[in-house]
Amino acid sequence: MSTKEIPNRIRIRSTQDVRHYLKTYPFKGLTDFFIEYESRNRLLPKDEVYKRMQSTIKIMKESIEKGKTKANITPSGLINGGCDTFMKNTPDTVSLLGDWFNAVISNTLAVSELNACMGRIVASPTAGACGVMPGAFLTICEKFEIPEERQIQSLFIAGGIGELIQINASLSGSQHGCQAEVGSASAITASAIVSLFEISLDKIENAAAMALANLLGLVCDPVAGLVEFPCVNRNIAGSVNAIASAQMALAGLTSPIPFDEVVCAMKQIGDDLPASLKETSRGGLATTPTGLRIQRKVRNVDSENM
Amino acid sequence: MAIFDIIGPVMIGPSSSHTAGANRIGYMAALCYGKPFHSVEIKLYNSFASTGFGHGTDQAIVAGLLGFKMDDERIPYAFEIAKERSLAYNFRKSYKRDHHPNEVRIVFHRGSAHSFLIRGVSIGAGKAKITQVQEDNVSFGGDHAVLLLNYKDITGMIGFIGGILGKHQVNVAYMQTSRNALKGTAMAMLKLDEECPNDAIVELKNHSDMHRVISIRKLNNEY
Numbered sequence: 001m002s003t004k005e006i007p008n009r010i011r012i013r014s015t016q017d018v019r020h021y022l023k024t025y026p027f028k029g030l031t032d033f034f035i036e037y038e039s040r041n042r043l044l045p046k047d048e049v050y051k052r053m054q055s056t057i058k059i060m061k062e063s064i065e066k067g068k069t070k071a072n073i074t075p076s077g078l079i080n081g082g083c084d085t086f087m088k089n090t091p092d093t094v095s096l097l098g099d100w101f102n103a104v105i106s107n108t109l110a111v112s113e114l115n116a117c118m119g120r121i122v123a124s125p126t127a128g129a130c131g132v133m134p135g136a137f138l139t140i141c142e143k144f145e146i147p148e149e150r151q152i153q154s155l156f157i158a159g160g161i162g163e164l165i166q167i168n169a170s171l172s173g174s175q176h177g178c179q180a181e182v183g184s185a186s187a188i189t190a191s192a193i194v195s196l197f198e199i200s201l202d203k204i205e206n207a208a209a210m211a212l213a214n215l216l217g218l219v220c221d222p223v224a225g226l227v228e229f230p231c232v233n234r235n236i237a238g239s240v241n242a243i244a245s246a247q248m249a250l251a252g253l254t255s256p257i258p259f260d261e262v263v264c265a266m267k268q269i270g271d272d273l274p275a276s277l278k279e280t281s282r283g284g285l286a287t288t289p290t291g292l293r294i295q296r297k298v299r300n301v302d303s304e305n306m
Numbered sequence: 307m308a309i310f311d312i313i314g315p316v317m318i319g320p321s322s323s324h325t326a327g328a329n330r331i332g333y334m335a336a337l338c339y340g341k342p343f344h345s346v347e348i349k350l351y352n353s354f355a356s357t358g359f360g361h362g363t364d365q366a367i368v369a370g371l372l373g374f375k376m377d378d379e380r381i382p383y384a385f386e387i388a389k390e391r392s393l394a395y396n397f398r399k400s401y402k403r404d405h406h407p408n409e410v411r412i413v414f415h416r417g418s419a420h421s422f423l424i425r426g427v428s429i430g431a432g433k434a435k436i437t438q439v440q441e442d443n444v445s446f447g448g449d450h451a452v453l454l455l456n457y458k459d460i461t462g463m464i465g466f467i468g469g470i471l472g473k474h475q476v477n478v479a480y481m482q483t484s485r486n487a488l489k490g491t492a493m494a495m496l497k498l499d500e501e502c503p504n505d506a507i508v509e510l511k512n513h514s515d516m517h518r519v520i521s522i523r524k525l526n527n528e529y
Contacts, residue, residue, distance in 0.1 A: 036348050039307045052310060059316050059377075076360060115319030120381040125312045125430065127322045133313075155313050162312030171312075172430050174323070188312065225357035227320035281357075298360060 008212045010037045013167055015205050021274070022201075028198055031153040034160035053152050060111075060122045060134050067110025072085040072117045075296045078228035079116045080212035083109035100143055108239045109133025109241070112232040125162045125171040128178075128227045129185035131235035133158070136242045137192045144197055157199070158192035161208050161259075169267035173220035174279040176270025178234060183215035183266065186238035186245070193246035207249035214241050216262070217269055219277035221284025230285055309312055311320060315432045316377040316487035323408055324354065324361035327428025330525075332370020334436050334448065335412045335424040337522050343414045345394040354428075355399035367410060368395055376432060400478065406437075439520065441486070442493040448525025450497035458515035459485045459492040466513060467494065474506040491517065500524075 003254045006025045010033075012018055020031065027033040039046045043298045071081030083106055089151045090102050112131030124133040137158075141151050165171060173181045190211035215238070223229045255262065276283030285291050315388065317326040334344075348367055351356050358364055362382065369384035370376075372391065380387060388395060413421050423440035427439040436446050439454055446452045455461050471478060477499045485492035501523045508521050 034309060041308050042310070053313065056310070056314055056316060074360075118318050118320065118325070118365075120316065120377060120379055122316050122317050122327070123322050127317060127319050127326070127429070130319070130483070156309060159312040161308030163309055166312065172323075174430070189326055226360040227354075266503060299356075 006036060006040075008040055011042055012164065014158075015164065015258070016260070019163075019201065028196070030160075030195075030204075031138065031156050034156040037160065037163075038156075050152070052223065053155055054148075055220070056122055057148070057152060060124070061138060063111045063114055063119065063121045063130075064107050064134050064138065065110075066119055067112075067114035068106070071085045072110075072113035074116050074226070074228055076224060076226055076228060076294065078112050078223060078226060078294065082232070083113050087269075100139065103242065104135055104139045104239050105236055106233050107139050107146060108132065110234065111135060112235040113199060116228050116232060124158075125166070125184055125188065126181045128173060128231050129181040129235060129238060131232070132182065132185035132238040132242060133189050133192065135235065136189045136239035137196075140196065140243070142192050144196070150196060154192040154195040157195045158188040161191040161204065162163060162188040163262050163286070164260070165212075168263045168266065169270065177268065177273050177278050178218040178231075179212075179215050179222040179266055180270055181211050181219055181220070182231075182238040183236045183261060185235075186215055186242045189239070189242035190245040190249070190304040194249050197250060202254075205259040206254045207246045208259065208289075209255035209262045210248060210253070211242050211245035212259070212262050212266060213255060213257065214245065216266055219273060219284050220279040221286045222279065222281055223278055223286050223291045224298040225279075225281040225286070228264075271273065309421045311431055317432055318362075318376060318379065318381040322432040324358060324363045325366045325381075325428050326376040326432035326435070327430065327434045328354065328358075328361075328363040328410065328450070329366035329370040329374070329435035330424035330432065331410050331428060331436070332367040332412070333373070333375060333491055334370075334434065334525070336362040336371045336373060336415075336425060338424055338436060338439055338454075339414050339422055339519055340520060341416065343416050344392060345415040347396055347398070347413040347415070348399055349398045349411040349412070351400050351402060351405040351407075354410060356403060359526040364397055367412075368393075371395075371412070378480070395497065406514065409437075440518075441491075442495075443484070444495050446475045446495065446497065446522075448517075451524045452520075452522045453494075453496040453498060453502050454518075454520040454522075455494045455496070455510065455516065457492055457494075457513070458517070459487070459489050460515055463492065463513075463515065464494070467510065468497075468498040469515045470506050470509050471496075471498075471502070474503050476500060476506065 039049045071084035108131040110133045115130050121130040187208040190207035194204050194207040365384040369381040406427040411425045426436045428434045479498040484492045502521045
């Protein structure tokens with residue numbers, strides 16, 4: 001380990017930069033690097049950075065519970081108690097992959113629906129994709145009874161991976177489509193899950209690369225412009241994809257295209273996507289006959305209310 | 307942007323731009339205005355106007371004006387609370403291409419003669435910028451403490467302002483000035499590393515050619 005003094009401002013653009021910092025300066029590992037990164041760039045002491053993540057994870061856990069307390073229903077009717085129905089029906093339904101798989105679905109639904117109903121959530125990285133991290137990562141933490149300290153460490157790593165996406169592309173559906181929201185959420189969640197078991201930058205990077213590559217090209221076409229359908233269900237796709245990608249990376253599979261290049265590909269695809277598929281509701285599911293009918297219904301309610 | 311913008315912010319859903327960002331505009335606008343008010347006119351532009359209702363943009367802005375932040379669970383009840391606190395509000399919509407997709411114009415009223423205009427835009431990920439205060443074009447989010455000064459365009463004003471801030475140990479990170487005409491009205495927007503102390507604000511206000519002093523605290527490390 002080097003004894004060179006850590007610079008006041010840490011700048012990263014790629015996983016190579018992260019490796020360079022880890023080699024050159026005396027960081028105590030990947031988590032410590034990202035805590036220092038946040039502390040130095042935000043001018044906040046390290047213990048406050050840590051405490052803030054502690055309170056963030058607490059709210060993330062609460063959002064699962066709150067999303068399950070009652071049937072979540074939105075004025076548009078697009079969210080209509082899905083999580084509640086799912087939990088009521090699963091005991092009497094064939095269980096395809098067991099209770100934990102169903103827990104991933106119900107936890108993801110709970111948080112995504114809570115968000116649609118103006119509940120309190122942690123945008124991770126965005127509100128539209130807020131179900132993925134709690135749904136996949138926190139469910140795995142519960143299954144393996146992971147200590148809170150380890151959970152927090154993993155969230156810092158996920159945040160760092162997300163920061164690289166944010167720096168090189170974007171996390172916004174209106175800029176780069178749903179791949180930037182649910183795709184990024186899935187990638188950072190995959191990296192968080194891997195780091196619960198192995199803090200290896202190679203494996204973390206591979207998990208994120210595979211997860212993001214799987215969702216490249218995903219468009220943002222919300223019906224009636226609402227963060228409801230297909231957003232909530234796409235969070236489930238993000239959760240399941242994150243777990244599969246993490247499992248593959250932990251088993252030693254690698255992405256032929258490195259993470260940094262997958263992020264650049266996402267940006268390029270996002271730039272090439274037509275505006276109609278970037279959160280404008282002028283294409284895709286939003287302009288199907290049923291999508292348009294729902295939009296007319298929602299807008300009529302709108303003009304009565306405002 | 308940094309890690310707590312990725313794992314965060316903690317916010318009331320459903321949309322970081324249309325709910326959290328809208329709330330931030332209302333919150334910053336009320337800080338900017340800095341006085342009690344009884345009535346506000348709110349104009350929503352473009353995307354805020356077309357999909358605002360489904361995203362609670364309207365409730366989020368009123369909540370911000372009431373001093374509730376983006377993680378406050380009272381946001382969905384903002385209209386009821388505004389009523390309890392006798393805050394009157396009305397919404398209008400405007401679709402104009404020369405305006406930002408997520409823009410809000412807020413006019414504060416206190417009594418019949420007095421009105422005060424603030425404009426803001428939501429720029430994504432729960433972040434927002436104030437772009438206009440009365441006639442002055444500005445640009446600030448919550449990353450720094452901000453000082454907005456409006457004064458007569460005469461020689462020595464910048465030196466006067468700098469002198470007072472220096473005396474009170476306030477470091478200026480950025481500064482921008484403009485004026486509407488030679489010897490007309492000038493404005494300065496200063497971004498500061500720490501909030502301007504009260505004594506300094508009083509001294510600035512005491513200058514006979516100073517028309518208006520607005521001081522806003524840093525919001526960066528709050529939601």
